[in-house]
Amino acid sequence: MSVRITALTDPDTNPAGRRLAWLASDADGIPVGSAFLRLYTKAGQEHLAALELHVHPAERRNRIGTRLLDAAVAAAHQDGRRCIITQAEAGSHGDRFLPARGFRKVLTLIYTRLSLAEADLTTLTEITERPHPGYRLTSWEGTVPDDLAETFVTSRHAMDDMPMGGTDFGTVVWDLDRVRAAAAAVEQRGDLLHTVVAIDESDGSIAGFTELVVPGDGKGDGQHYGTGVLPEHRGHGLGRWMKAASILQARERHPSLGGLLTDTAGNNPHMRHINDALGYAPIHTAFEYQLDLQG
Numbered sequence: 116m117s118v119r120i121t122a123l124t125d126p127d128t129n130p131a132g133r134r135l136a137w138l139a140s141d142a143d144g145i146p147v148g149s150a151f152l153r154l155y156t157k158a159g160q161e162h163l164a165a166l167e168l169h170v171h172p173a174e175r176r177n178r179i180g181t182r183l184l185d186a187a188v189a190a191a192h193q194d195g196r197r198c199i200i201t202q203a204e205a206g207s208h209g210d211r212f213l214p215a216r217g218f219r220k221v222l223t224l225i226y227t228r229l230s231l232a233e234a235d236l237t238t239l240t241e242i243t244e245r246p247h248p249g250y251r252l253t254s255w256e257g258t259v260p261d262d263l264a265e266t267f268v269t270s271r272h273a274m275d276d277m278p279m280g281g282t283d284f285g286t287v288v289w290d291l292d293r294v295r296a297a298a299a300a301v302e303q304r305g306d307l308l309h310t311v312v313a314i315d316e317s318d319g320s321i322a323g324f325t326e327l328v329v330p331g332d333g334k335g336d337g338q339h340y341g342t343g344v345l346p347e348h349r350g351h352g353l354g355r356w357m358k359a360a361s362i363l364q365a366r367e368r369h370p371s372l373g374g375l376l377t378d379t380a381g382n383n384p385h386m387r388h389i390n391d392a393l394g395y396a397p398i399h400t401a402f403e404y405q406l407d408l409q410g
Contacts, residue, residue, distance in 0.1 A: 120186055122137055129300070131157050131160070133153075134153050137150045137186045147179055148169060150183035152167075152187045159285045162198065162283070164199045165201065166200070168183055168187070188408070201403075202224070204402075205401060218404035219407075223401075225397060226399050228374050230374045231372055231374055242355060242359040247356055250322060250356075251316055254360070263312070264294070267312070270320075270321040270322070270324050270345060273323055279380065282405060301328055311327075322345055322348035323357060325343075337369075338375070342357065358389060
């Protein structure tokens with residue numbers, strides 16, 4: 116089969132990096148596959164590239180995926196990247212393809228969903244109403260309010276020790292510009308960003324946060340983005356408290372919303388326990404793969 120690989124100009128913009136793209140097409144010009152390579156540009160992640168590769172099922176085993184991968188790897192090498200990461204669902208074609216091309220499995224991700232129609236409202240309400248001495252909850256839509264901006268940026272350090280298995284993910288350095296840019300990106304694509312935080316009443320600082328993105332039309336499924344509690348505030352049940360409040364608020368504000376999705380690292384038993392307790396049920400498992408590039 117005659118296949119042509121064409122490098123494209125990708126208009127996708129992201130505060131965290133730039134993206135390269137390639138299209139595979141057959142002799143008649145019909146697309147049969149594509150590859151996208153995100154080159155991270157923020158401090159702490161300049162060594163990293165993330166790959167998304169797709170081949171039409173009917174065209175697999177014709178080396179299309181290999182040729183797209185070769186183009187992406189060459190570009191990553193040229194840009195001085197140290198590694199490429201990508202994901203594949205367990206048992207999928209990609210789960211077989213990647214190890215054969217030198218990728219190693221570095222992390223297991225467990226995807227779960229909470230059906231809002233079946234959510235245990237009694238349990239969720241009990242969790243949110245249970246006293247947490249020294250703390251209170253507050254929330255906002257969209258960008259963080261100015262009076263909480265500085266402490267919200269500081270609270271992002273709660274994710275610094277997030278279990279990442281063997282992934283060479285680097286360090287995500289958060290500042291106010293990055294926080295606001297992330298919120299703006301959600302708004303620009305028409306979705307709604309909802310944040311719940313736990314406030315330390317002794318000084319008004321944010322002890323932890325949880326973020327949820329809901330489709331702009333309030334239908335389908337929402338997606339949890341991140342939940343974290345600063346190390347000095349752990350052990351008080353704040354993660355479960357914030358997430359339960361987020362669930363109830365989403366259900367109340369978006370009655371047509373079907374469910375909430377989240378993914379958790381297999382080596383993060385604490386967050387998995389929280390999700391289990393809140394009623395999230397597994398839907399599938401994926402693996403993070405990494406290709407280490409040599410000089």
